[in-house]
Amino acid sequence: MNYKIPLFLEIFTSLIQTPSISSTIQTIDMSNKNFIDLLSNYFNDLDFFVKLYKVPHTINKFNMLASKTVGNRGGLLLSGHTDTVPYDDNLWDSDPFILTNKNNKYYGLGVVDMKGFFAIVLETLKYICFKKLKRSIHILATADEETTMSGAIHFTNNTCLKPDCIIIGEPTSLIPVISHKGHMSISVMVKGQSGHSSNPSLGINSIDIMYDVISKLLQLRTFFKKKYMYNGFNINYPTLNLGKIYGGDSANRICSSCTLLLDIRYTPNIDTKTINILILKYLNPIINKWPQRLEIKKIHEDIPSYYYKHSNIFLKKIENIVNKSSIYADYCTEASFLQKIGPTIILGPGSINQAHQNNEFIDQSYISITRNILWELINYFCL
Numbered sequence: 001m002n003y004k005i006p007l008f009l010e011i012f013t014s015l016i017q018t019p020s021i022s023s024t025i026q027t028i029d030m031s032n033k034n035f036i037d038l039l040s041n042y043f044n045d046l047d048f049f050v051k052l053y054k055v056p057h058t059i060n061k062f063n064m065l066a067s068k069t070v071g072n073r074g075g076l077l078l079s080g081h082t083d084t085v086p087y088d089d090n091l092w093d094s095d096p097f098i099l100t101n102k103n104n105k106y107y108g109l110g111v112v113d114m115k116g117f118f119a120i121v122l123e124t125l126k127y128i129c130f131k132k133l134k135r136s137i138h139i140l141a142t143a144d145e146e147t148t149m150s151g152a153i154h155f156t157n158n159t160c161l162k163p164d165c166i167i168i169g170e171p172t173s174l175i176p177v178i179s180h181k182g183h184m185s186i187s188v189m190v191k192g193q194s195g196h197s198s199n200p201s202l203g204i205n206s207i208d209i210m211y212d213v214i215s216k217l218l219q220l221r222t223f224f225k226k227k228y229m230y231n232g233f234n235i236n237y238p239t240l241n242l243g244k245i246y247g248g249d250s251a252n253r254i255c256s257s258c259t260l261l262l263d264i265r266y267t268p269n270i271d272t273k274t275i276n277i278l279i280l281k282y283l284n285p286i287i288n289k290w291p292q293r294l295e296i297k298k299i300h301e302d303i304p305s306y307y308y309k310h311s312n313i314f315l316k317k318i319e320n321i322v323n324k325s326s327i328y329a330d331y332c333t334e335a336s337f338l339q340k341i342g343p344t345i346i347l348g349p350g351s352i353n354q355a356h357q358n359n360e361f362i363d364q365s366y367i368s369i370t371r372n373i374l375w376e377l378i379n380y381f382c383l
Protein backbone atom coordinates (compact mmCIF):
# COMPACT_ATOMS: atom_id res chain seq x y z
CA MET A 1 0.00 0.00 0.00
CA ASN A 2 1.16 3.50 -0.64
CA TYR A 3 0.64 5.44 2.56
CA LYS A 4 2.62 8.43 3.77
CA ILE A 5 2.84 6.95 7.28
CA PRO A 6 6.41 6.91 8.73
CA LEU A 7 8.55 3.82 9.30
CA PHE A 8 8.00 1.55 12.31
CA LEU A 9 10.97 2.85 14.31
CA GLU A 10 10.09 6.47 13.65
CA ILE A 11 6.56 5.85 14.91
CA PHE A 12 7.69 3.86 17.95
CA THR A 13 10.27 6.57 18.83
CA SER A 14 7.67 9.31 18.65
CA LEU A 15 5.21 7.39 20.84
CA ILE A 16 7.86 6.88 23.54
CA GLN A 17 8.97 10.51 23.22
CA THR A 18 5.49 11.77 24.06
CA PRO A 19 4.83 11.50 27.80
CA SER A 20 1.36 10.38 28.89
CA ILE A 21 1.79 9.54 32.55
CA SER A 22 -1.31 9.00 34.61
CA SER A 23 -1.40 8.99 38.38
CA THR A 24 -3.92 9.33 41.17
CA ILE A 25 -1.52 11.94 42.56
CA GLN A 26 -2.67 15.17 40.92
CA THR A 27 0.75 16.79 40.65
CA ILE A 28 2.05 13.87 38.55
CA ASP A 29 -1.09 13.24 36.47
CA MET A 30 -0.82 14.41 32.83
CA SER A 31 -3.14 14.98 29.89
CA ASN A 32 -2.78 12.35 27.15
CA LYS A 33 -3.83 14.80 24.43
CA ASN A 34 -0.42 15.03 22.70
CA PHE A 35 -0.17 11.27 22.56
CA ILE A 36 -3.74 10.91 21.27
CA ASP A 37 -3.06 13.52 18.57
CA LEU A 38 0.06 11.71 17.47
CA LEU A 39 -1.77 8.38 17.25
CA SER A 40 -4.71 10.01 15.45
CA ASN A 41 -2.38 11.40 12.80
CA TYR A 42 -0.94 7.97 12.12
CA PHE A 43 -4.39 6.43 11.76
CA ASN A 44 -5.39 9.33 9.52
CA ASP A 45 -2.32 8.52 7.41
CA LEU A 46 -3.81 5.04 6.95
CA ASP A 47 -7.15 6.57 5.89
CA PHE A 48 -8.94 5.42 9.03
CA PHE A 49 -11.89 7.41 10.28
CA VAL A 50 -10.70 8.84 13.59
CA LYS A 51 -12.83 10.13 16.43
CA LEU A 52 -11.74 11.56 19.77
CA TYR A 53 -13.88 11.38 22.89
CA LYS A 54 -13.21 13.63 25.87
CA VAL A 55 -13.30 11.57 29.06
CA PRO A 56 -15.34 13.37 31.73
CA HIS A 57 -13.88 14.20 35.15
CA THR A 58 -10.28 14.08 33.88
CA ILE A 59 -7.69 16.75 33.16
CA ASN A 60 -8.17 16.97 29.38
CA LYS A 61 -7.88 13.26 28.61
CA PHE A 62 -9.26 11.56 25.54
CA ASN A 63 -10.10 8.19 24.06
CA MET A 64 -9.48 7.65 20.36
CA LEU A 65 -11.43 5.33 18.12
CA ALA A 66 -10.01 4.73 14.64
CA SER A 67 -12.23 2.72 12.31
CA LYS A 68 -12.65 1.19 8.91
CA THR A 69 -16.33 0.43 9.04
CA VAL A 70 -18.17 -2.16 6.98
CA GLY A 71 -21.84 -2.53 7.89
CA ASN A 72 -22.85 -1.57 11.37
CA ARG A 73 -22.08 -4.61 13.47
CA GLY A 74 -19.32 -7.04 14.31
CA GLY A 75 -15.71 -7.03 13.28
CA LEU A 76 -12.57 -6.78 15.35
CA LEU A 77 -11.65 -4.20 17.99
CA LEU A 78 -7.97 -3.89 18.96
CA SER A 79 -7.64 -2.00 22.19
CA GLY A 80 -4.83 -0.46 24.19
CA HIS A 81 -4.30 2.26 26.77
CA THR A 82 -2.44 5.47 26.07
CA ASP A 83 -1.13 6.13 29.56
CA THR A 84 1.97 4.89 31.34
CA VAL A 85 2.77 4.69 35.02
CA PRO A 86 5.23 7.26 36.44
CA TYR A 87 8.96 6.44 36.48
CA ASP A 88 11.74 6.64 39.07
CA ASP A 89 14.01 9.50 38.17
CA ASN A 90 17.72 8.51 38.09
CA LEU A 91 17.01 4.78 38.33
CA TRP A 92 16.95 4.31 34.56
CA ASP A 93 20.14 3.47 32.66
CA SER A 94 18.76 5.33 29.64
CA ASP A 95 16.36 8.25 29.13
CA PRO A 96 12.87 6.75 29.63
CA PHE A 97 11.54 8.97 26.81
CA ILE A 98 14.14 7.95 24.24
CA LEU A 99 13.55 4.62 22.54
CA THR A 100 16.86 2.82 23.12
CA ASN A 101 17.95 -0.21 21.13
CA LYS A 102 20.32 -2.50 23.04
CA ASN A 103 20.91 -6.27 23.15
CA ASN A 104 17.95 -7.01 20.87
CA LYS A 105 15.62 -5.14 23.20
CA TYR A 106 13.91 -1.77 22.98
CA TYR A 107 13.98 0.25 26.22
CA GLY A 108 11.73 3.14 27.21
CA LEU A 109 8.76 4.07 29.40
CA GLY A 110 5.73 2.30 27.96
CA VAL A 111 7.55 0.14 25.39
CA VAL A 112 5.86 -2.97 26.74
CA ASP A 113 2.94 -1.40 28.65
CA MET A 114 1.78 -0.60 26.06
CA LYS A 115 2.83 1.91 23.42
CA GLY A 116 4.73 -0.79 21.53
CA PHE A 117 1.43 -2.52 20.80
CA PHE A 118 0.16 0.55 18.91
CA ALA A 119 3.40 0.78 16.93
CA ILE A 120 3.05 -2.88 15.90
CA VAL A 121 -0.66 -2.48 15.06
CA LEU A 122 0.18 0.45 12.77
CA GLU A 123 3.00 -1.51 11.16
CA THR A 124 0.62 -4.41 10.49
CA LEU A 125 -2.18 -2.26 9.08
CA LYS A 126 0.20 -0.58 6.61
CA TYR A 127 0.33 -3.77 4.57
CA ILE A 128 -3.34 -4.73 4.59
CA CYS A 129 -5.52 -4.22 1.57
CA PHE A 130 -8.68 -2.71 2.99
CA LYS A 131 -10.53 -2.98 -0.31
CA LYS A 132 -11.13 -6.60 0.67
CA LEU A 133 -12.54 -5.73 4.11
CA LYS A 134 -15.74 -7.65 4.87
CA ARG A 135 -16.16 -6.65 8.52
CA SER A 136 -15.15 -3.56 10.45
CA ILE A 137 -11.84 -3.06 12.14
CA HIS A 138 -11.55 -0.63 15.03
CA ILE A 139 -8.62 0.51 17.12
CA LEU A 140 -9.43 1.92 20.53
CA ALA A 141 -6.90 3.92 22.56
CA THR A 142 -8.07 4.67 26.08
CA ALA A 143 -7.14 7.12 28.82
CA ASP A 144 -6.31 6.37 32.45
CA GLU A 145 -6.06 2.59 32.40
CA GLU A 146 -3.33 2.70 35.03
CA THR A 147 -5.50 4.57 37.52
CA THR A 148 -9.29 4.81 37.37
CA MET A 149 -9.99 3.10 34.01
CA SER A 150 -12.28 6.04 33.34
CA GLY A 151 -11.47 5.93 29.60
CA ALA A 152 -12.64 2.33 29.17
CA ILE A 153 -15.66 2.91 31.42
CA HIS A 154 -16.69 5.98 29.43
CA PHE A 155 -16.25 4.19 26.11
CA THR A 156 -18.16 1.08 27.22
CA ASN A 157 -21.07 3.11 28.52
CA ASN A 158 -21.40 5.29 25.42
CA THR A 159 -20.54 3.21 22.38
CA CYS A 160 -22.95 1.37 20.13
CA LEU A 161 -20.21 -0.90 18.72
CA LYS A 162 -20.76 -4.63 19.12
CA PRO A 163 -17.51 -6.21 17.91
CA ASP A 164 -17.31 -9.96 17.30
CA CYS A 165 -14.05 -9.94 19.19
CA ILE A 166 -12.02 -7.51 21.30
CA ILE A 167 -8.28 -7.99 21.77
CA ILE A 168 -6.59 -5.97 24.51
CA GLY A 169 -2.88 -5.84 23.66
CA GLU A 170 -1.51 -5.72 27.21
CA PRO A 171 1.80 -7.57 27.62
CA THR A 172 0.77 -11.21 28.11
CA SER A 173 3.84 -12.73 26.40
CA LEU A 174 1.38 -13.48 23.58
CA ILE A 175 -0.50 -15.98 25.75
CA PRO A 176 -4.29 -15.43 25.74
CA VAL A 177 -5.57 -14.27 29.14
CA ILE A 178 -9.22 -15.10 29.78
CA SER A 179 -9.63 -14.20 33.44
CA HIS A 180 -8.14 -11.81 35.94
CA LYS A 181 -8.57 -10.53 39.46
CA GLY A 182 -10.47 -7.43 40.52
CA HIS A 183 -8.73 -4.36 41.89
CA MET A 184 -9.56 -2.13 44.83
CA SER A 185 -7.37 0.86 45.75
CA ILE A 186 -7.79 2.46 49.16
CA SER A 187 -6.28 5.30 51.17
CA VAL A 188 -6.24 5.35 54.95
CA MET A 189 -5.51 8.71 56.53
CA VAL A 190 -4.81 9.07 60.22
CA LYS A 191 -5.43 12.52 61.63
CA GLY A 192 -3.46 13.11 64.84
CA GLN A 193 -2.35 16.30 66.50
CA SER A 194 1.08 17.93 66.35
CA GLY A 195 3.12 18.94 69.37
CA HIS A 196 6.64 19.17 70.80
CA SER A 197 8.29 15.77 70.72
CA SER A 198 9.72 16.25 74.22
CA ASN A 199 6.31 15.59 75.74
CA PRO A 200 4.21 12.87 74.07
CA SER A 201 1.07 14.03 75.88
CA LEU A 202 1.12 17.31 73.92
CA GLY A 203 -0.12 15.63 70.75
CA ILE A 204 -1.48 12.51 69.10
CA ASN A 205 1.06 10.75 66.95
CA SER A 206 -0.52 9.61 63.70
CA ILE A 207 2.47 7.40 62.83
CA ASP A 208 1.95 5.46 66.07
CA ILE A 209 -1.69 4.92 65.11
CA MET A 210 -0.74 3.97 61.54
CA TYR A 211 1.57 1.32 63.00
CA ASP A 212 -1.55 -0.32 64.52
CA VAL A 213 -3.48 0.12 61.26
CA ILE A 214 -0.73 -1.65 59.33
CA SER A 215 -0.52 -4.52 61.77
CA LYS A 216 -4.29 -5.08 61.43
CA LEU A 217 -4.09 -4.93 57.65
CA LEU A 218 -1.33 -7.51 57.66
CA GLN A 219 -3.60 -9.77 59.73
CA LEU A 220 -6.34 -9.26 57.13
CA ARG A 221 -3.82 -10.18 54.44
CA THR A 222 -3.13 -13.49 56.20
CA PHE A 223 -6.87 -14.10 56.53
CA PHE A 224 -7.40 -13.53 52.78
CA LYS A 225 -4.69 -16.04 51.99
CA LYS A 226 -6.09 -18.66 54.39
CA LYS A 227 -9.79 -18.31 53.61
CA TYR A 228 -10.07 -17.36 49.94
CA MET A 229 -7.90 -19.78 47.97
CA TYR A 230 -9.00 -19.85 44.35
CA ASN A 231 -7.25 -22.08 41.87
CA GLY A 232 -6.39 -21.00 38.36
CA PHE A 233 -4.44 -17.89 39.28
CA ASN A 234 -0.70 -17.96 39.68
CA ILE A 235 -1.16 -16.18 43.02
CA ASN A 236 -4.21 -18.17 44.05
CA TYR A 237 -5.62 -15.94 46.81
CA PRO A 238 -6.52 -12.23 47.19
CA THR A 239 -3.45 -10.08 47.84
CA LEU A 240 -3.08 -6.89 49.84
CA ASN A 241 -0.17 -4.56 49.06
CA LEU A 242 0.95 -1.54 51.07
CA GLY A 243 1.92 0.81 48.23
CA LYS A 244 2.78 4.21 49.68
CA ILE A 245 3.06 5.84 53.08
CA TYR A 246 3.68 9.43 53.92
CA GLY A 247 3.29 11.81 56.81
CA GLY A 248 5.03 14.04 59.30
CA ASP A 249 7.95 16.38 58.72
CA SER A 250 10.43 16.48 61.59
CA ALA A 251 12.00 14.15 64.10
CA ASN A 252 11.20 16.59 66.89
CA ARG A 253 7.51 17.12 66.14
CA ILE A 254 4.66 14.79 66.98
CA CYS A 255 3.35 13.68 63.61
CA SER A 256 -0.12 15.09 62.95
CA SER A 257 -1.03 13.33 59.75
CA CYS A 258 -0.09 10.06 58.10
CA THR A 259 -1.54 8.48 54.96
CA LEU A 260 -1.26 4.96 53.62
CA LEU A 261 -2.20 3.82 50.10
CA LEU A 262 -2.89 0.13 49.53
CA ASP A 263 -4.50 -2.15 47.02
CA ILE A 264 -6.38 -5.40 47.21
CA ARG A 265 -6.49 -7.77 44.22
CA TYR A 266 -9.43 -10.05 44.69
CA THR A 267 -10.32 -13.46 43.32
CA PRO A 268 -13.87 -14.16 42.05
CA ASN A 269 -14.79 -16.03 45.26
CA ILE A 270 -14.95 -12.84 47.35
CA ASP A 271 -17.05 -9.77 46.56
CA THR A 272 -16.22 -6.16 47.28
CA LYS A 273 -18.99 -5.87 49.86
CA THR A 274 -17.39 -8.62 51.92
CA ILE A 275 -13.97 -6.99 51.53
CA ASN A 276 -15.35 -3.64 52.75
CA ILE A 277 -16.90 -5.32 55.78
CA LEU A 278 -13.67 -7.17 56.55
CA ILE A 279 -11.58 -3.99 56.36
CA LEU A 280 -13.91 -2.29 58.82
CA LYS A 281 -13.96 -5.34 61.08
CA TYR A 282 -10.17 -5.44 61.28
CA LEU A 283 -9.78 -1.68 61.76
CA ASN A 284 -12.71 -1.24 64.15
CA PRO A 285 -10.68 -1.59 67.37
CA ILE A 286 -8.50 1.33 66.20
CA ILE A 287 -11.50 3.37 64.99
CA ASN A 288 -13.14 2.89 68.38
CA LYS A 289 -10.00 3.81 70.26
CA TRP A 290 -9.46 6.94 68.14
CA PRO A 291 -12.91 8.20 67.10
CA GLN A 292 -12.97 10.54 64.06
CA ARG A 293 -9.26 10.10 63.46
CA LEU A 294 -9.30 7.51 60.70
CA GLU A 295 -10.50 8.38 57.21
CA ILE A 296 -10.81 5.43 54.82
CA LYS A 297 -11.50 6.25 51.17
CA LYS A 298 -11.54 4.51 47.80
CA ILE A 299 -8.91 5.97 45.45
CA HIS A 300 -11.04 4.91 42.47
CA GLU A 301 -14.14 2.84 41.83
CA ASP A 302 -13.55 -0.88 42.35
CA ILE A 303 -12.56 -2.72 39.17
CA PRO A 304 -14.47 -6.01 38.89
CA SER A 305 -12.71 -9.27 38.21
CA TYR A 306 -13.08 -10.62 34.67
CA TYR A 307 -13.89 -13.97 33.14
CA TYR A 308 -14.32 -14.75 29.44
CA LYS A 309 -17.77 -16.26 29.10
CA HIS A 310 -18.40 -16.04 25.37
CA SER A 311 -18.19 -18.39 22.43
CA ASN A 312 -15.49 -21.01 22.64
CA ILE A 313 -15.15 -20.95 18.86
CA PHE A 314 -13.34 -17.61 18.92
CA LEU A 315 -11.26 -18.60 21.90
CA LYS A 316 -10.17 -21.87 20.27
CA LYS A 317 -9.38 -20.01 17.05
CA ILE A 318 -7.20 -17.53 18.91
CA GLU A 319 -5.48 -20.27 20.92
CA ASN A 320 -4.75 -21.98 17.61
CA ILE A 321 -3.37 -18.83 16.02
CA VAL A 322 -0.93 -18.21 18.89
CA ASN A 323 -0.44 -21.92 19.54
CA LYS A 324 -0.89 -21.48 23.32
CA SER A 325 -3.61 -22.39 25.82
CA SER A 326 -5.21 -19.53 27.69
CA ILE A 327 -4.35 -18.62 31.27
CA TYR A 328 -5.51 -16.40 34.18
CA ALA A 329 -3.68 -13.23 35.26
CA ASP A 330 -3.14 -11.62 38.65
CA TYR A 331 -3.15 -8.02 37.37
CA CYS A 332 -6.26 -6.37 36.03
CA THR A 333 -7.23 -4.82 32.71
CA GLU A 334 -9.97 -2.92 30.92
CA ALA A 335 -11.50 -6.30 29.98
CA SER A 336 -13.60 -5.91 33.14
CA PHE A 337 -15.52 -3.19 31.25
CA LEU A 338 -14.96 -3.83 27.54
CA GLN A 339 -16.34 -7.37 27.80
CA LYS A 340 -19.78 -5.76 28.19
CA ILE A 341 -19.73 -4.87 24.48
CA GLY A 342 -18.16 -8.05 23.10
CA PRO A 343 -16.09 -11.18 23.70
CA THR A 344 -12.77 -9.92 25.08
CA ILE A 345 -9.38 -11.60 25.28
CA ILE A 346 -6.15 -10.08 26.54
CA LEU A 347 -3.26 -10.88 24.25
CA GLY A 348 -0.23 -8.76 23.58
CA PRO A 349 3.53 -8.62 23.04
CA GLY A 350 6.12 -8.51 25.81
CA SER A 351 6.07 -9.70 29.38
CA ILE A 352 4.14 -8.17 32.27
CA ASN A 353 7.33 -8.72 34.30
CA GLN A 354 8.89 -5.76 32.52
CA ALA A 355 5.88 -3.47 33.03
CA HIS A 356 5.97 -0.76 35.75
CA GLN A 357 9.76 -1.29 36.06
CA ASN A 358 12.86 0.83 35.69
CA ASN A 359 14.54 -0.04 32.38
CA GLU A 360 11.23 -1.32 30.97
CA PHE A 361 11.95 -3.23 27.77
CA ILE A 362 10.35 -5.26 25.02
CA ASP A 363 12.21 -8.08 23.33
CA GLN A 364 12.54 -7.29 19.64
CA SER A 365 11.58 -10.85 18.72
CA TYR A 366 8.00 -10.02 19.72
CA ILE A 367 7.57 -7.55 16.88
CA SER A 368 7.40 -9.85 13.89
CA ILE A 369 5.53 -12.60 15.80
CA THR A 370 2.90 -10.09 16.92
CA ARG A 371 2.56 -8.75 13.37
CA ASN A 372 1.85 -12.25 12.13
CA ILE A 373 -0.70 -12.89 14.88
CA LEU A 374 -2.45 -9.57 14.24
CA TRP A 375 -2.50 -10.32 10.55
CA GLU A 376 -4.14 -13.70 11.20
CA LEU A 377 -6.69 -12.14 13.54
CA ILE A 378 -7.61 -9.46 11.02
CA ASN A 379 -7.77 -12.06 8.29
CA TYR A 380 -10.11 -14.25 10.35
CA PHE A 381 -12.41 -11.55 11.72
CA CYS A 382 -12.42 -8.93 8.96
CA LEU A 383 -11.23 -10.18 5.58
Ligand SMILES: CC(=O)N[C@@H](CCCN)C(=O)O
Binding pocket: 145, 146, 147, 148, 149, 170, 183, 185, 303, 330, 331, 332, 333, 355
Ligand atom coordinates in the same frame (compact mmCIF):
# COMPACT_ATOMS: atom_id res chain seq x y z
C1 LIG B 1 -1.96 -4.50 33.49
C2 LIG B 1 -1.90 -3.58 34.66
O1 LIG B 1 -0.84 -3.29 35.16
N1 LIG B 1 -3.04 -3.05 35.10
C3 LIG B 1 -3.11 -2.22 36.25
C4 LIG B 1 -4.46 -1.56 36.35
C5 LIG B 1 -4.69 -0.74 37.56
C6 LIG B 1 -6.07 -0.15 37.62
N2 LIG B 1 -6.32 0.53 38.83
C7 LIG B 1 -2.87 -3.09 37.47
O2 LIG B 1 -3.27 -4.26 37.50
O3 LIG B 1 -2.29 -2.55 38.43
Ligand SMILES: [Zn+2]
Binding pocket: 081, 113, 114, 145, 170, 171
Ligand atom coordinates in the same frame (compact mmCIF):
# COMPACT_ATOMS: atom_id res chain seq x y z
ZN1 LIG C 1 -1.07 -1.88 30.69
Ligand SMILES: [Zn+2]
Binding pocket: 085, 113, 146, 355, 356
Ligand atom coordinates in the same frame (compact mmCIF):
# COMPACT_ATOMS: atom_id res chain seq x y z
ZN1 LIG D 1 0.35 -1.03 33.46
